[in-house]
């Protein structure tokens with residue numbers, strides 16, 4: 178709020194001084210930025226998306242180009258129907274993803290595959306996954322989110338497998354929510370940290386763990402204080418939106434994702450952690466497309482499709498926090514460093530050039546409503 182007021186003031190001052198009316202929204206924004214000393218252009222190392230849902234079939238063809246266009250690599254989530262539970266299935270899925278990459282980016286975009294952890298994943302599967310170039314296993318507590326019915330019911334059943342992962346250098350990516358019906362929906366993440374994540378880390382202290390899509394002050398503080406083998410990915414929606422977005426003038430299915438948006442104090446804490454410059458927090462959009470009709474339903478699916486707009490919105494969130502100087506590390510350095518992979522070497526350019534986010538994008542036979550649909554996004558990826 179404070180920041181918006183400052184912008185508004187400096188914009189009017191700029192217009193007054195020049196005694197003219199800028200011709201376009203871009204000029205308006207640039208005038209405001211110039212008056213506040215903010216940059217109009219950011220050139221950063223090409224980012225990676227460390228948490229992405231691409232689906233399969235015709236939908237996959239529609240969404241892959243949005244990510245391949247901007248990012249060097251993406252960690253591809255395995256929650257298909259049926260889920261990708263084996264190294265062999267991950268290898269097949271990787272070839273379908275690669276076939277959907279536009280030819281202009283085919284040599285430049287690398288999907289990093291994951292496998293879905295179940296109660297029955299054998300330690301040998303971890304070794305096969307390692308051989309196949311799979312980078313991580315994904316822990317979905319059974320029933321916690323979209324397509325998670327085969328998820329883990331009790332992590333102690335997986336201990337030998339988790340130990341094999343630590344030995345092989347594979348990461349564990351965690352959807353950090355409990356599913357007990359007596360736990361308030363908005364407390365699922367906080368309760369998960371105490372009742373599941375801490376015991377898991379005590380049992381396998383050497384395992385590299387990413388707490389995915391953190392949404393609470395509790396998670397931000399937990400990760401910041403944890404040892405160096407624990408990190409977190411952060412989505413644009415959890416930096417920019419609080420739970421009021423779910424009820425703005427009526428029920429808003431396109432703001433529904435899991436973990437669900439939280440109170441403003443949690444948004445502030447998550448945004449502060451992401452923009453702090455700490456190397457423990459990195460970009461993971463959790464872009465999760467669902468057909469428009471599946472969201473606008475009596476029992477709507479969870480997930481925001483952010484791939485076309487996420488990087489620009491992260492820039493917006495970092496600017497709101499006066500922390501644009503930390504955007505590049507968050508988007509392009511902290512993720513590969515944590516995964517033990519090289520950083521990208523080429524660049525992308527963001528320009529202060531507002532654009533109206535389309536109401537829909539093509540999604541197979543259907544359409545998908547993106548995050549920020551119909552709203553102005555102040556930054557563009559050139």
Ligand SMILES: NC(=O)N[C@@H](CC(=O)O)C(=O)O
Nearest residue numbers: 230322323434435465479480
């Ligand atoms: N984030 C979501 O709300 N949905 C994701 C699943 C997930 O990441 O939990 C999806 O696959 O649709």
Ligand SMILES: [Zn+2]
Nearest residue numbers: 322352435436
């Ligand atoms: Zn999740």
Ligand SMILES: [Zn+2]
Nearest residue numbers: 230254463465
């Ligand atoms: Zn996800």
